[in-house]
Amino acid sequence: MKLYQQIQRALLLPILTVVLTPSVQAQETDSLENSFSISAQIRPKLEIRDGAFRPLSPDEKIAALVSERIRLNIDYSFKDILSLRISPQHVGVWGQGNMVQGAENSGNKLALYETWAKLKLASNWDMKLGRQVISLDDERFFGELDWAQGGRVHDAISISFAKKKYELKGFFAYNQNYKTLYNNNLSNPSGNLYSTSDAFPYKWMQTVWAGIPVGKTSKISLLVTNLGLQNAKSATDSTVKNYNSQTYGVNYFNNGKKLNGNVSAYFQGGKNAGGIKTQAYLVAVYLGYNIDNQWSVGVGSDLVSGNDLGVSQEKNTAFNPYFHTGHKFYGSMDYYYAGNAHKNVGLSDSYIKVNYKGKQGYNINVAVHQFVTPNKIISEIEEYAKNLGQEIDFTLSYKLNKFATLSGGYSFYINTPTVNYLKNTPNGKDFQQWAWMSLNITPKLFNTKF
Numbered sequence: 001m002k003l004y005q006q007i008q009r010a011l012l013l014p015i016l017t018v019v020l021t022p023s024v025q026a027q028e029t030d031s032l033e034n035s036f037s038i039s040a041q042i043r044p045k046l047e048i049r050d051g052a053f054r055p056l057s058p059d060e061k062i063a064a065l066v067s068e069r070i071r072l073n074i075d076y077s078f079k080d081i082l083s084l085r086i087s088p089q090h091v092g093v094w095g096q097g098n099m100v101q102g103a104e105n106s107g108n109k110l111a112l113y114e115t116w117a118k119l120k121l122a123s124n125w126d127m128k129l130g131r132q133v134i135s136l137d138d139e140r141f142f143g144e145l146d147w148a149q150g151g152r153v154h155d156a157i158s159i160s161f162a163k164k165k166y167e168l169k170g171f172f173a174y175n176q177n178y179k180t181l182y183n184n185n186l187s188n189p190s191g192n193l194y195s196t197s198d199a200f201p202y203k204w205m206q207t208v209w210a211g212i213p214v215g216k217t218s219k220i221s222l223l224v225t226n227l228g229l230q231n232a233k234s235a236t237d238s239t240v241k242n243y244n245s246q247t248y249g250v251n252y253f254n255n256g257k258k259l260n261g262n263v264s265a266y267f268q269g270g271k272n273a274g275g276i277k278t279q280a281y282l283v284a285v286y287l288g289y290n291i292d293n294q295w296s297v298g299v300g301s302d303l304v305s306g307n308d309l310g311v312s313q314e315k316n317t318a319f320n321p322y323f324h325t326g327h328k329f330y331g332s333m334d335y336y337y338a339g340n341a342h343k344n345v346g347l348s349d350s351y352i353k354v355n356y357k358g359k360q361g362y363n364i365n366v367a368v369h370q371f372v373t374p375n376k377i378i379s380e381i382e383e384y385a386k387n388l389g390q391e392i393d394f395t396l397s398y399k400l401n402k403f404a405t406l407s408g409g410y411s412f413y414i415n416t417p418t419v420n421y422l423k424n425t426p427n428g429k430d431f432q433q434w435a436w437m438s439l440n441i442t443p444k445l446f447n448t449k450f
Contacts, residue, residue, distance in 0.1 A: 032449040032450055033078055033079050034076070034077070034078050034449065034450050035075075035076070035077050035447075035448070035449045036075070036076050036446070036447075036448055036449075036450070037073075037074075037075045037444065037446060037447040037448070038072065038073070038074050038075075038444075038445045038446040038447075039072075039073045039075075039442065039443065039444045039445060040070075040071065040072050040073070040441075040442070040443055040445055041069060041070070041071040041072075041073070041440070041441065041442050042068070042069075042070055042439075042441045043068060043069040043070075043071075043149070043438060043439070043440045043441070044066055044067070044068040044094075044438065044439055045066065045067050045068065045069075045149065045436060045437070045438040046064075046065075046066050046436060046437045046438070047063075047064065047065055047066075047067070047434070047435070047436045048062060048063075048064050048434065048435045048436070049062065049063040049064070049434055050062045050063075050432065050433045050434065051333070051412075051413060051415075051429070051431075051432025051433055051434060052333050052334065052432075052434040053333070053334055053335065053338075054335065054423040054424075054425055054428075055413075055415050055419060055420055055423055055425045055428025055429060055432050056425070056428065056429060056432065057425055057426075057427040057428055057429065058427065058429055065093055065094070066093065066094040067091070067092070067093050067094075067149050068090075068091070068092060068093075068094065068149065069089060069090075069091055069149040069150075069151075070089060070090045070091075071087060071088070071089035071090075071113060072087065072088050072089070073085065073087045073114075074086045074087070080120055081119070081120045082117065082118070082119060082120070083117070083118040084116070084117050084118075085114050085115070085116055086112070086114075086115050087112065087113040087114040087115065088110055088111070088112055088113065089110070089111060089112075089113040089150075089151075090109065090110050090111070091111070091149045091150045092109075112131060113131070113150075113151060113153060114130075114131055114132055114133065114153055115130050115131045116128050116129060116130030116131060116132045117129055117130060121159075124161055124162055124163045125159070125160070125161050126159070126160045127157065127158070127159050127160075128157070128158045128159075128160070129157050129158075130155070131153050131154070131155050132153060132154060132156060132158065133151070133152070133153055133154075134153075134154050134156070134158070134171055134207075134323070136169075136209050136221070136223065137221050137223075137249075137251050137253070137264075138251070138253075138262065138264075138328075139324055139325040139328060140249075140264055140266070140282070140284065140321060140324050140329070141223065141225070141247065141249060141266065141321055141322065141323060141324055142207075142223075142323045142324070143323060143324050143325030143328070144325065145323075145325050145327075146325070147325065147327040147328075148327075152323065154171070154173055154200075154205070154323075155173060155175065155200070156171050156172060156173040156205070157171070157172045157173070158170065158171045158172075164213075165211075165213040165219070166211070166212060166213065167209075167210065167211035168208075168209070168210050168211075169207075169208070169209045169210075170206075170207065170208050170209075171205065171206070171207040171209075172205070172206055172207075173200075173202075173204060173205040174203070174204045175194060175199065175200045175202065175203050175204065176192075176194060176203075177194055177195045177196070177197065177198075177199040179198075179199075180195040180197045180198065180199065181193055181194075181195050181232060181234065181235040182235055191235050193230070193232035193235060193237060193240060194230045194231070194232060195231060195232050195233070196231045196273075201227075201229075201273075201322065202227040202228060202229055202322075203228045203229065203230045203242075204227075204228035205225070205226070205227050205228070206225070206226045207223070207224070207225040207226075208223075208224050209221065209222065209223050209224075210222045214252075217254055217255050217256045217257075218252065218253065218254045218255075219252075219253050220250070220251065220252050220253075221249075221250070221251045221253070222249070222250055223247070223248065223249035223250075223251075223266075224246070224247075224248055224249075225246065225247045225248075226244055226245070226246050226270075227244065227245045227246075227247075227322065228242060228243075228244055229242070229243045229244070229245060229271075229272070229273045230242050230243070231273065241275060243270065243271040243272065243273065243275050244270045244271065245268065245269075245270040245271060245272060245273075245278065245320075246268070246269045246270045247266060247267070247268045247269075247322075248266065248267050248268075248269075249264065249265065249266040249267075250264070250265055251263070251264045251265075252264075257290065258289060258290050259287070259288070259289055259290075260287075260288045260289075260290070261285075261286050261287040261288055261298075261300075262284070262285075262286050263284070263285050264282070264283070264284040264285075265281070265282070265283050265284075266281060266282040266283075266319070266321075267279075267280070267281050268280040268281065268282075268319050268320065272316050272320065274316075276315060276316040277314075277315045277316065278315065278316040278317075278318075279315055279316075279317055280305045280316065280317050280318055280319035280320070281303075281305045281319055282302070282303070282304045282305070282319045282321065283302070283303045284300065284301070284302040284303075284329075285300055285301055286298060286299070286300035287299055287300065288353075293357070294356055294357050294358065294359070295354075295355070295356055295357075296354075296355045296357075297352070297353065297354050297355075298352070298353045298355075299351070299352050299353075300350075300351055300353075301348070301349065301350045301351070302329060302330070302347070302348070302349045303346075303347075303348050303374065304319050304321070304337075304346050304347045304348075304349075305317050305318065305319050305346050305374065306318045306319070306344050306345040306346020306347065306373065306374065306375045307344045307345065307346070307375060308345075308375045308376040308377075308378075309343055309344075309345050309375065309376065309377045309378065309422075310376070310377065310378030310379060310380075311376055311378060317346075318344035318345075318346060319346070321337055324337065326338035329349070330347065330349055330369075330371075331349075331367075331369050331371070331391040331393065331411070331413075332367075332391075332393040332395070332409060332411045332434070333391060333393075333411050333413055333432070333434050335371075335388075335391070335413070335419070335423075336349075336371070342419075342422045342423065343422050345373045345375045345377055345422065346373055346374045346375050347371060347372075347373065347374075347388075348371070348372040348373070348374050349369055349370070349371055350369070350370045350372075351367055351368060351369045351370070352367070352368050353365065353366070353367045353368075354366045354367075361398060361399035361400075362396065362397065362398040362399070363395075363396070363397045363398075364394075364395070364396050365393075365394075365395040365396075366392070366393070366394055366395075367392070367393045367395075368390070368391075368392050369390060369391040369392075369393075370390055371387075371388035371389055371390070371391070372386050372387060372388055373386045373388055373418070374386070377418060377421065377422070379421065384417065384418040384421055385416065385417070385418055386418070387416050387418060388416060388418055388419050388422075389413060389414045389415050389416045389419055390413070390414045391411060391412070391413045391414075392411065392412055393409060393410075393411045394409055394410045394411070395407070395408075395409040396408055396409065403441055403442060403443045404439060404440065404441045404442075405439075405440045406437075406438075406439050406440075407437070407438050407439075407440065408435075408436060408437035408438065409435070409436055410433070410434070410435045411433065411434045411435075412431060412432065412433040412434075413431075413432040413433070414430065414431065415428050415429065415430050415431065415432055
C-alpha cells in the first residue's frame with residue numbers, strides 16, 4: 001500500500017504543478033511581461049450543391065460533400081514590443097485521405113495559415129512580417145475570405161500607425177515561384193521571372209490605406225493599391241512583360257444606433273494581366289435601420305463595371321475585386337466574382353436584407369438579390385437580355401455554448417438564359433438551389449502569463 005501511495009504522489013505532483021501553475025501566475029499579471037496562448041478551430045461543413053457556382057443541367061447530378069478546417073493558433077507576446085503567431089491548419093474533404101495514413105502523407109497535408117512577427121517600431125508604430133491576413137474596411141477589395149475553408153493570406157510586410165482612431169497602414173510584398181520555374185531550387189543562381197501557376201496572382205504589391213474618424217459614429221477610409229503582374233511560361237521566357245494595375249478607393253461608413261450604412265467607390269487603372277489598358281469602377285451604397293434590439297433591415301446596390309461580350313473593345317472596362325470576400329456581397333451561391341466566372345460582363349446587384357437576433361443565442365437572416373448586367377451580351381445568334389435572375393438566401397445560426405456555434409442555410413436561384421450562356425450551361429434548369437450546415441468549434445486550450 002505504501003508503495004502504491006508513493007507511486008500515486010509521484011504521478012500526481014507533476015500533473016498538479018502544470019495545471020495549477022497558470023492559475024497562480026494569473027494572480028500576478030501586473031508584474032508579468034510574457035503571454036502565451038493556444039486556441040483551436042474545428043469547422044466541418046456539409047454542402048448539398050444543386051446549382052451552386054453555376055446552373056446545373058437536368059442530366060447533371062447533385063454534389064454533396066463534407067469539408068473541414070482544422071486550425072491551431074499559437075500566440076506569444078512580450079509587453080507591447082513583440083508579438084508572434086504561428087497558425088498551422090489542415091483543409092480537407094471527409095474520406096479523401098486514406099484511412100490508414102501512408103508514409104507519403106498523401107491526402108493528409110498540414111499547411112501554415114498565418115505565421116508572422118509584429119515588432120513595435122516606435123510610439124504608435126508597428127511592423128508585421130510574414131504570412132498574414134489583410135482585411136480592410138468591409139472586405140470589398142481586401143478580405144480574409146473566412147467562408148472558404150482555406151481562408152486567404154498574403155506574404156508581406158505591413159507597417160501600421162494608430163492614434164486616437166486615426167489609422168495608417170502600408171503593405172508591401174515581392175513574390176517568386178521557384179517551384180514552377182526553377183525546380184524548387186532555393187540556391188538558383190540566376191533568373192527573376194514569376195509564374196502565377198499554383199501561386200499568388202501578383203509578383204509585387206504596394207498598398208497604402210488610411211482610416212479617418214468623422215464624428216463619433218462615422219469614418220472615411222482611403223485606399224491606393226498597385227499590383228505588379230507577370231506570368232512567365234518558363235524560366236527562359238523572353239516575351240514575358242510586366243504590367244501594373246492600380247486601384248483607388250474611398251469609403252464612408254456610419255454606424256449609428258438606429259441608422260447605419262456606407263458609400264464606396266473604387267476606380268481601377270493601369271493594365272490588366274493581359275496587358276490591356278484598364279478603366280473600370282465599382283460603386284456601392286448600403287443603408288440599414290435597426291428597428292429595435294432584435295430586428296434590423298437594410299437595402300443596398302452594387303454596380304461593378306464590365307466589358308461588352310461579343311463586341312470589340314479597345315480597353316478593358318471590367319473591374320477586378322482581386323482579394324475581396326465576394327460570398328459576403330453577391331449572393332451566397334457564389335455565381336459572381338467567386339467560384340465560376342461570368343465572362344467579365346460586370347454586375348448590378350440590388351438587394352434587401354432582414355435580420356432577426358433572438359435572445360436565446362440564435363440569429364436569422366434573409367437576403368433577396370436582383371442581378372442585372374450593365375453590359376451588352378451578344379452571341380453569334382442573338383443578343384441576350386440583361387436580367388441575370390434572382391437569388392434568395394436564408395441563414396440561421398445558433399450559439400450552442402461559449403465554444404460552439406451551429407449555422408446553416410438554404411439558397412435558391414431563379415435562372416435565366418443569359419446566365420446559362422455566361423456559365424456555358426446551355427440547358428441549365430430554371431430553378432437552382434444549395435443548402436449547407438456547419439459547426440464551428442473554437443476552444444481556448446491554454447492561456448498563461450509569466
